[in-house]
Amino acid sequence: MQTAAKAPISEQFISFEGTEGVGKSTLIANVAAHLTAQGIDFIQTREPGGSPFAEQLRAMLLDPATTMTEDSELLLMFAARADHVAQVILPALAQGKWVLCDRFSDSTIAYQGFGRKQGDRAELSKIELLIHQFVAKMPDMTIWLDLPVTEGMSRAKNRGKLDRFEQNQLAFFERVHQGFAYQAAQQPQRVKRIDAQGTPDEVLAKVLTQLGI
Numbered sequence: 001m002q003t004a005a006k007a008p009i010s011e012q013f014i015s016f017e018g019t020e021g022v023g024k025s026t027l028i029a030n031v032a033a034h035l036t037a038q039g040i041d042f043i044q045t046r047e048p049g050g051s052p053f054a055e056q057l058r059a060m061l062l063d064p065a066t067t068m069t070e071d072s073e074l075l076l077m078f079a080a081r082a083d084h085v086a087q088v089i090l091p092a093l094a095q096g097k098w099v100l101c102d103r104f105s106d107s108t109i110a111y112q113g114f115g116r117k118q119g120d121r122a123e124l125s126k127i128e129l130l131i132h133q134f135v136a137k138m139p140d141m142t143i144w145l146d147l148p149v150t151e152g153m154s155r156a157k158n159r160g161k162l163d164r165f166e167q168n169q170l171a172f173f174e175r176v177h178q179g180f181a182y183q184a185a186q187q188p189q190r191v192k193r194i195d196a197q198g199t200p201d202e203v204l205a206k207v208l209t210q211l212g213i
Contacts, residue, residue, distance in 0.1 A: 013093060013137060014211065015104035017180060018145035019173050020166050021155030022196045023203065027145065028100050030204045031211075035098060038213060042098035043088070047080065047107065051087040054080035062163040074112045074127070081105065082134045090137060105131050106142055106191065110179030111165065115172045119179065138190075143207055144180050145196040149173045 014031075016024045028044060035042045049058035057080040060066050061073065068076070081104070092099050109127055117123035131138075153173060156166050184191040192210045196203055 013099045013139045015101045015139040015142045017103060017106045017142055019149055019152050019176050021152035022145040022147040024102055024145060026200050027203055028102055030200060031100060040098055042100060043092045044100045045088055046102035047104055048077055050084040054084045064164045064167060066164060070116050077108050078130050078134050085136050104139055105135055106183050109183055110176045114179030115176040118175060142191045144184055144191055144193050146193050147196040149177050
């Protein structure tokens with residue numbers, strides 16, 4: 001987690017979503033640089049993880065050697081998120097800071113609800129209930145970086161060793177993509193689709209327009 005600069009501007013909780021290899025890390029770094037230049041106080045964080053306890057759960061969740069049931073995976077995601085929100089996100093927002101978060105609850109719907117459970121209505125209802133019960137704050141805006149799944153997976157494989165999620169087959173990530181599209185259709189005021197096929201500067205410009213900065 002990183003912090004930077006100061007500014008008299010209201011807090012914003014922004015999450016960044018997408019399938020593997022869409023360019024989230026690059027985009028978040030570029031948004032952070034822009035906020036710093038504008039004198040806006042912010043933190044960068046991520047999910048799963050972000051707090052010491054949640055980072056321990058992240059290590060288990062991403063380790064290719066870890067075996068667990070799908071329900072266990074889902075509940076660990078929410079355990080990590082509840083701690084992350086309480087220990088990191090809410091305190092930052094209370095201090096008037098922006099929060100830039102690499103993944104949040106939308107990834108759970110996409111990966112666990114669609115990737116694992118094929119968009120099963122009962123499963124989605126269960127996830128939505130968990131969000132309602134255990135997520136004290138949802139993002140003010142979610143940036144969904146939309147990139148063809150095959151292109152994103154090619155980028156991810158070029159990064160080196162794949163984690164436990166990245167090792168899934170293409171069909172899994174096609175379903176994950178459907179999950180993000182589903183959420184963008186369900187909540188268009190919060191979830192903003194950004195075409196991620198442009199250059200980093202082009203993608204950044206689109207995002208800054210959405211953020212109004």
